[in-house]
Amino acid sequence: MSEAVSFQKRAARRRWFLLTPALVVLLLAASGPLLIVVIYSFLTPGDYGGVVWEFSPNAWFSVVLERDFFTEQLGFADAHLSILWRSVKLSLMTAALTFALGFPTAYFIATRPAHKRDFWMLLIMIPFWTNLLIRTFAIMELIRAEGTVNSFLLWTGVINEPIQMLFTEFAILLGMSYVYLPLMVLPIYASMERFDFSLVEAGYDLYGSRWRVLRRVIFPLVKPGVIAGSILVFVPSLGAYVAPRVLGGGKQLMLGNLIELQFGAGRNWPVGAALSLTLLLIVTVALMFYVRAAGNEEGPGHG
């Protein structure tokens, strides 16, 4: 008995010993600094960036509120709220667009012969593992005024002057959908891969139309994958920094750019910290929603 206990103790000691390097690095350069952000969000901004160590809840108020410069009246911070709204709106639209494109793509791959599926998935994965900036760049070159699309349309005579696509919300939506599409295909494909098509056959035997079978048989069974994909796309879209900076061109700011401004030209570190934590909070809510939804799917309903 005591020998078993000491063995367990030794195993635990060995485990934590082996974990030490990873935990030290992660605590130093990933998790630990997040706590400092929490502290900073409650401090007073310094004159030239940085902070003064005095408690102040103002940073949190200014996430959504602002004091009018002349009348000193408290009102909603329209600039912040419109950027926040744009971030949520564009992220939801990105999730919707990648779903509309990703679902059929995942279905297409899942219905290929087994030995060819790896090849198709590799085709999805290669762009995903290549540089995000370069892919955003590729989209920029495509849609800029002197870019490929406009040059082509001018050459064919469809348009007389270039269409302004770059530096619009459309450009950001396009760019984010382009870079995050693999994140939608991957989980949907994973939940479709082992799909039992005799269920679909049963649906047709019972006179279901293609659309009805898709909606009532296939979709409910791959729903966990769809939810996972939507979260995987929504979360990085919400915190996107590169796509709005390159494709929005400083005109169409998103949350990520607003945060950066507080550490650069805006010089209000506490507000930047509070905005980052706001973003983290929204992401956490989305992840909790996902965990709950995924948990429900494994419930008794599916047996």
Place this chain on the structure above:
Amino acid sequence: MAKGFDIRRQTGFTTIALSCFVVLYLPIILLVVYSFNAGDSIAFWEGFSWRWYQSAWANEQVQDATIRSVVIATWAMVISTICAVLAALATTRQGKYRGSGFVFALINQPLMVPEIVTAVALLIFFAMIKVATGYTGLFYLILAHSAFCIPFAYMPIRARLQGMDLSLEQAAMDLYASPWRVFRRVTLPQLWPGILAGAMLAFVISLDDVVITEFVKSAGQDTLPTYMLGQIRRVVTPEVNAISTALLAISVVMVLAFFFLSRSRK
């Protein structure tokens, strides 16, 4: 029904899927093609030339950034892979233990927290250290990269370890091999493909990082991606395409190698 009824068919799905593949690759292919353009344009083809590769190669800022990128990525790869191997050995092939949830959350944290939030956190934290110590070298970037590379290195190593048979190691121990000998002679040789895959993934992830580097770097510490980001405001010449193509080539080679390494386990 002369043609038979294909139960797998859904109207329009194949068209959408194939267009998706075209759309995924077309912008990248155009980017690569115009890197060889003899003219200054990224939309009009004026013949083949290596000119933009030569001008990128001769650009001192690009040289500096390339070296810096490779140095950081190499260090980050080594550190994160060592951390990931040890962590995988500690957490795999055993039941739940006290603190397993905490460890899991910590290792996966870089995947869940938006990059911009981590970037801001590191900016604040490192700014404090920089003021306190006066040191402004590359170490901050290496540490930051090592941290966010850990989950990527950890995944394939853990997957490999989980698929490994414990009985070989038990047999070695029964034959009075020391724990170190068991690890070196039995565990490590089997684990090797996973380690290699994890290391390559870490290297690519570090090489590609923009956001965290952009916030953590001190003045004059541009990596290739942050250098390119800084160039965007200017007139874009195919030189950027040439640098992009070189980076793409590295990524694609690494990813293909990773793909075949992690497949060989089956």
